[in-house]
Amino acid sequence: MSHVWYYSSSYHGLRTLYTPLEGDYCTMVLSAEPLGASVQATIVGIHVHVPEGRPSPFEYGGRVVCCSLPRRKGKLPDSQHIAADPSFRQVVLQDGEMPICPKGYLNLSRHAVSVKLRGKLEVVIEARLECGAVAGQVVVSMDAQGCNITRDVCHLGDSKLEITVAWSHLVESKALISML
Incomplete structure (x- = not known):
């Protein structure tokens, strides 16, 4: 293509x-x-802590998507609304098989997304059943940062997921690139 x-x-x-x-x-x-003023959010890793003797929540696959939302006070729209509304511009990080490396991290096919500097990064993680239906879903929202690392912990079924995001500024001009 x-x-x-x-x-x-x-x-x-x-x-x-x-x-x-x-x-x-x-x-x-x-x-x-x-995008105007934006930063790069790099999903460094999603660590999956599965209790001993329990299957991975991603045994039959899943989906990880991100989107940049405006920073709002109060409750954000639920993930069903976000998934149905194209104006939120989802970025798919992984869909289908969800391999977990030996150290317990999800193997994502994509890691970086742009987020409005005064906005939020929303990460939606879904686990699927053998038939392909959604077995469980978790939504994590993080305020965009100019730099640094953000970590958040959530639970999907019996498993604990630790999401680590590194924040950095985007280079805005070719002149800045040539100076590096």
Whole structure:
């Protein structure tokens, strides 16, 4: 699959643009938008602590997605609303098989996402049943940071999940890159 595509925030007056890219074996939808002041959130790891003698909650696979939300006071919308609303722009970190390395970390296919600096990173982790239905789900929200590391602990069934996120600024110009 190959396609050249140029994006400008003034493209037909739209701030967000979605375009399908079709190949012989698949179709992919690419979306782009200006983020303004944002940081990079790198999911360093999701450590899974499974009680001895219990199966992994991800025995039949699962899904890990992230999205950047505006920072709001009060309760955020529930994850069903987030999953159904494309305006939240989910980024899939892993879908399908959820291999766990010998040290207990989920093997994610993607680790980095952009988050609005004055926003929140929301991580949604799902475990599936053998039939593919969702067996359990946990949602973790973290305030975006300019730098440093954030850790959060949650539970999915009998298992404890520890999520570690490293925060860093994005380079905003080619001139800054050349100075490094």
